Amino acid sequence: MTNLKKVSMKDIAERLNISKNAVSLALNGKPGVSESTRDQVLDLARKLNYAGFTTDDSAYNCRNILVFIPEYIKDDSFFYNDIYWSIDNYSKSHGYNSVMATISSQMQENLSLPPILTQLNIAGFVLVGIFNEDYVKFILKQNVKTISVDHYYSNLNMDCIVTANLEGAYTLTKKVIEMGHTKIGFVGSINVTSSIFERWCGYQKALIYSDIKINYEYSITKTSPLGILLHDPDELYDELKRLNELPTAFVCGGDRIAIALLEALKKLGISVPEDISIVGFDDIALSSFVSPKLTTMQVKRKELSKVAVNHLLNKSDIDDENVKLSIYPEYIERESLIKAKGL
Known part of the structure; x- marks a missing residue:
């Protein structure tokens, strides 16, 4: 055989x-x-x-x-x-x-x-x-x-x-406020993803609860030109030049946006964090390798994945009840946020 x-x-x-x-x-x-x-x-x-x-x-x-x-x-x-x-x-x-x-x-x-x-x-x-x-x-x-x-x-x-994007951005913005900043802008395309929109809402909530007037002229929230969405430093550079006044700190909708903003500000001759502080969101690997290292909110990617798999496998085929579960991010302090000048 x-x-x-x-x-x-x-x-x-x-x-x-x-x-x-x-x-x-x-x-x-x-x-x-x-x-x-x-x-x-x-x-x-x-x-x-x-x-x-x-x-x-x-x-x-x-x-x-x-x-x-x-x-x-x-x-x-x-x-x-x-x-x-x-x-x-x-x-x-x-x-x-x-x-x-x-x-x-x-x-x-x-x-x-x-x-x-x-x-x-x-x-x-x-x-x-x-x-x-x-x-x-x-x-x-x-x-x-x-x-x-x-x-x-x-x-x-x-x-x-x-x-928990709104809650995370609220915590992050409060940290910026605790460092004495009152002129705080936001950068991110808020009409593209629910995540960035919720972070924008958390940023605003922190300012309102701290009795700080929101100045929308400090923020870049548009989806056009496309480079803003794609985190292009050159497009951000052009947008920064259009602002009548720069804030003393920026809260960014994501780390990639923050890193691109860091490059754009350097191109304008502005030092981070000596002149303007920047904070991000996500805690991607690159955030701890840029200079200055990025202060950010750490998204719990492993926890997101673990809860997703567990929920999927434990849900019965006839279960019609659907849920939205949120995982809280963690504040990571590094070098890109310092006290406002004069404090």
Whole structure:
């Protein structure tokens, strides 16, 4: 009797003329390979009956969590990579495999589901980041347990795990006020994401509760030019020059915005924090490497992921009650915030 050779990742790699590492990333739903390569690997794995991808292995196939990630997140990997890998770790701790699906703008417009859905049965969906509302409605119609991480859709009744952005921005702004600042601006595109809008509201709440008049001329909250949204220092430089008066401190809607603002202020010959203090939000890795190191609010990415996975797996298929859960961020004091001049 002839023994059948067990198919290995090396066999798949050689057939597709790609590296063994690329095969491993594709099979495990990890970032680092294109969607077309991922589809080719999974298709060949099924055809060759690679372990875990046989058509009759339903026990394996039903223990997968599909993580939807919009394509634009590739430009914000500082923040979202931590969330994805934390979801992956917590999924594995429950005996589940997480599979990443990158969703392009065209897929959202065409209401197209990721091809991997035809190859694996899925126990639940996790949406990371911001998607078009119509696309989220389409996902919800698939009758698969779904939860959104780091963003909620005010017009949709669905489960979501988010950061307590308003409360966090309130705490952050109060810290700025405690340092003697009363001329405080805000930078961030408030009409694009619920997170930045809530941080804008928290900033205003802190000023109002401290009996400080809000001067909107200190703030840059527009979504156009596009560079403001994309954290472009050159666009921020132009916007700063248009302000009639600069504040003594800026609260930023995110660390990337704060870092871009830091560069723009330096270009204007303004020193941070000696002339103007800056605080951010998120605590991305880069915030502790810039000069000065950024004072910020630390978003609990691991906690967001842990709560999301636990809630998704513990929710029954017939449970119609949806929840919005908030995780409080933590104030991280570094170097970019000092006392106002004269104190």
